[in-house]
Amino acid sequence: MTITETQQEIISEFSMFEDWMDKYNYLIEMGKDMPKIDERYKTNNHLISGCQSRVWLHSELKEGKISFTADSDAVITKGIVNLLIRVFSGHTPEEILEANADFIDQIGLKDHLSPTRSNGLVSMLKQMKLYAQVYKLKQDN
């Protein structure tokens, strides 16, 4: 699936929720289901700043595609990271750099997107794109 297709899929999943409760229950679900990050990556180096809860993000390049793993001590945050990973993991640096994250808005999590939001969704997105940028530079050289 392309990044856009995954985003579409998520949007249609979220469109089924009747109220905020369903939506957050689903996010919590996804937070709990997130694959565990390797414990050795839960270091300050992998910490994303600007979040009220701690978020660790790790990335690897395998056969030209980036895979992300992450963790957080807050479960809703984890749910949101999991969404991001589902969208972006398994794609090439170029694809990730070109993609937008408009689906966040469309699934009604826009308020989490504010640059001043303390749970730092923006910081996560930035960090993912930064990783993609770095891998791209490495490939280009």
Add this chain to the structure above:
Amino acid sequence: MTITETQQEIISEFSMFEDWMDKYNYLIEMGKDMPKIDERYKTNNHLISGCQSRVWLHSELKEGKISFTADSDAVITKGIVNLLIRVFSGHTPEEILEANADFIDQIGLKDHLSPTRSNGLVSMLKQMKLYAQVYKLKQDN
């Protein structure tokens, strides 16, 4: 005349003015008419602080009574000092210390009495009372 009597006299003089113009013309008049201070007293020592214009105040004790002389570079200020001198000069320290300056209010110069007023009528009054205090202490010793 007692201090109170002079104040009464001034109040009745001012009661004749129809508007602020007459009143200020009179003050200006009195400013211009003020007896000259001895030039050697126009020093920083005699300067009253807190005035936008400069005011020099000098005092002498003669036969138990204080006489004040003063000058200012602003003529309205001078007029007001002249009023104060007319009221307080020639009286004993005790009389000056006991007297109030309510006539200022009654002749409609109350706004000049505000402690924050930059022409420093309050500072002048304070300084006059301070001189009286000092002479009283000297006498008592």
Add this chain to the structure above:
Amino acid sequence: MTKFTAGEMLELRAQFPALHQNVYGKPLVYLDNAATTQKPQSVIDRIVAYYSHENTNIHRGVHYLSQQATEAYENARKTVADFINAAVAHEIIFTRGTTESVNLLAGSLKQFLLQEGDSVLISGMEHHSNLVPWQQICLQNKTKLLVAELTNKGEIDLEQFKQLLSQKPKLVAITHISNALGTINPVKEMIRLAHDFGIPVLVDGAQSVAHTTVDVQDLDCDFFVFSGHKMFAPMGIGVLYAKTEWLEKMPPWQFGGEMVDQVSFEETTFNQLPFKFEAGTPYVAGVLGLEAAIKFIRQYDMKSLEAYENGIVRQALEMLQTIPGMRFIGEPIHRAGVISFVVDGTHPSDIGTLVDKMSVAVRTGHHCAQPVMTRFDVPGTVRASFAFYNTEEEVEKLVKAVEKAVSMLR
């Protein structure tokens, strides 16, 4: 002491427009009062009146508006002095808030009081604003920072405090009420102890002025600081109270505007108190707004307001503690309007996010008191903080919202 009836409380509450709005379609339950309080209509009206008819720059102006506003400003200083029972009005220095007050004090004291080898004593529950300024000055001047430790209940360990006093720090800086724990410190007693060693004391009153009567002469503190916005007044205005003897010794910290007397390129002499410490155009509207807030509070009997608020807080504590896994951070004997907690198995920020969706505004995080979080080994807390306009109904909504959030998260 007259007791407030529920009806009187609703009348008081009706005067705060911001409390009467919906958030996510339901009535806002505002429980973030330790961060900032809402403003009564009279405070808003005072600001409007000022800008509509009185606005001008003050001091040194000879024209009518300037005279009037100067007098209003200086009268407000007297009102503030009365409010905390300062001995004279010039002991009230207007600042932007608690943080600036502490910075002013630190910036001035470091020039003559806090030298290499000296020490400053703070407590383990200080807000960053009463911690980082001292810490940084200590770093600059090679002064030592002593910290009075907290008990497990979140109270200052008075025995250890006394031991630290015997090291003769040059200043004690302690909070009156902790914004992170709710603890009311026995400041009067602590000041007495410090004074026995001849040590001056700064009290951070940011959290106390809206909750209890403050009498700086009775406390006998040397310095007292607070913010208007936490006591129903506008933002951007605060107070540094200091005893005259200190203000006279203290060099100014900021320069320019009304705080000078004579200026030449070679030197400058400074104005008298309080102007020496108020550089730049004063924030007149803020000062008049602060006065309006004080007048608002004074319509009521402070003891009754306090008793009412304490009742609400007690109710909240009782109801919250029935939630399984509830852990209060800070269980002081004397508590003001702050309840900080975590719930086992949940993260504070998750609870905050969810109760927000239920229209309940609480704060989560470290509350600018990171060392407190470290001390109690939590990533942060959920903090519900109260003012005398909160109702029993709101407490019930808070508890329901937290219950629901916890059940969703587990």
Add this chain to the structure above:
Amino acid sequence: MTKFTAGEMLELRAQFPALHQNVYGKPLVYLDNAATTQKPQSVIDRIVAYYSHENTNIHRGVHYLSQQATEAYENARKTVADFINAAVAHEIIFTRGTTESVNLLAGSLKQFLLQEGDSVLISGMEHHSNLVPWQQICLQNKTKLLVAELTNKGEIDLEQFKQLLSQKPKLVAITHISNALGTINPVKEMIRLAHDFGIPVLVDGAQSVAHTTVDVQDLDCDFFVFSGHKMFAPMGIGVLYAKTEWLEKMPPWQFGGEMVDQVSFEETTFNQLPFKFEAGTPYVAGVLGLEAAIKFIRQYDMKSLEAYENGIVRQALEMLQTIPGMRFIGEPIHRAGVISFVVDGTHPSDIGTLVDKMSVAVRTGHHCAQPVMTRFDVPGTVRASFAFYNTEEEVEKLVKAVEKAVSMLR
């Protein structure tokens, strides 16, 4: 450029409630705009709306109100950045006003830029707020204060300025427009000259933002400071603009609140730009009021406002100079909305007192620029200062009032 009609001007003027009041029974003629400007209704309304529905503490709050207000606050920062054409929003630091902005800068730069043997170059027409902070730091750090002299017309002597630059001061601090003389300095040219020597330049824009378009990138100044209250915004809010490269180098000046990142008792790391420099609870209402003032100004074509105001000032100059004994202090070729004068045989404070009784509000005294008074050997001046809401009729009233005052005093 579209010209303003008298009708359009009256419509604009109608939006300022404070201009429509009587003083001593006659319509107020407000000509003290260099001290502070009046506020349009839209600014007052913005403050009311904020306190009525939006009030909250910002940053780090997860609840709805806090999110909304944080966004509004940060959007306002962008509006301000746009207004002076800063490259990025984080180059805008909110302060209490010009005075605090200069003190912040001085307090920060003295820690690494201004050392013993260095020098700072100011001009002979600086407001105390852009003079005393540098002077005091020079005294503390044994730095030299260089002063660019004024010509008899009240302009900076550019030849001497260039000579002083060759002494390689570490900083040039000059005013854009003199509040005491009305002089518009050729700051762009002066910045270019200073940069040729590699010297950074601070421009004091307190008097320029309300009168002309400011483009900090075009000027290429390193620092730019101004006050909200002099540009139709609330009191108590101001701005320090600095180029990113400087902000990154500069250590913070005040401590506490949002400006920290991690705090332990041993050390503190600071937050990123711009928060590093904004200690304590931000004055949100002031920032939103400043944004409203900018939006108000932007409804109009600034060039047209400027042209209109210049016309008023020209008219005032022409009419005033027919008064016998009139002496303008400052006769610069480029003048903004300030006219300073003395009249032979009269004292400025006497004129001020009398024209006030005729409902004309001017300022008299040294205008916080005592060295200018010394330079021109006057005890002070009468200063009439204009904004774009003043009218020709008001100019006529001013002139009549001064004439009458002079005739009474002679």
